[in-house]
Amino acid sequence: MSVTLHPTDVLTFQRPFNEVITQRLILTNRNAEPIAFKVKTSAPLKYLVRPNKGRAEPGESLEISIFLQPMRTEPPPDYICPDKFLIQSTFITADREKLSLTDIWNAPVMSVIHEIHGQKLRVTYLPSDSTPPQKMTYSELENKYKDALLEIERLKTLLEGAAKPTDEKVRAVFIRPWTGAQGHY
Structure with a gap:
């Protein structure tokens, strides 16, 4: 079980960084059961995520907005951004249907049935006047x-x-x- 994300592995933010920059992440639940999800970041002071947690019904696609906060100084053009995002998801089974999202995520120990799946996204800063860099394996x-x-x-x-x-x-x-x-x- 996992959700489908678009973009799949890299979030890109176009320069300049002197104002809020928004990136959209599409989360799709391709499972037969509803899922609970939450979005975490390695740099919580730099990014605002809305919604940062929620519920997706089977077949439903949700748009998550990620806002990069304005920076005081522009990073150098060759700066490799270390920031990452982790999107976690878990099934909402019949026994958890009446729990709030907070209670689902705060459960002391999740059994194998209530396994948490995670997907990571890297962050890349693009130059202000270029197209995205070509990916190379x-x-x-x-x-x-x-x-x-x-x-x-x-x-x-x-x-x-x-x-x-x-x-x-x-x-x-x-x-x-x-x-x-x-x-x-």
């Missing part, structure tokens, strides 16, 4: 790195070959037949 990044190392080795080989001419090139260029008494080649 670890293996794609590793392949680009290996290609770059191979290109460096190829260029080194070319440079070494240019700096040290072969014997035939040396004879052809530097050793000319003696032309006689004039003293030059």
Whole structure:
């Protein structure tokens, strides 16, 4: 059991950050039972989430608004944001139907039936005038790195070959037949 989120793994916020910036998160319950959800963040002073908890009926989609509060100073363009969001969900079974959302989440120990599922979202800050960065998997990044190392080795080989001419090139260029008494080649 889990809910479907859109966006699925990254929340992006477009610069400048001198005013409130809103991002929308769509939560869809694709289960046959209603679910309770709540949204947590690693930076609660920077973000306001509405609603931060709630109930979603089977097949229902809800819009969650995430507000990035204005910043005093703009982070550098290459800043990698460490902020994350955790969206937790659990089934509302018949025995929990009459409980409030607070009571559902404050239950001392949840049994296997009342398991909590969590999904994480990273936060990325986008430049003010560009399109979202292209996502790259670890293996794609590793392949680009290996290609770059191979290109460096190829260029080194070319440079070494240019700096040290072969014997035939040396004879052809530097050793000319003696032309006689004039003293030059």
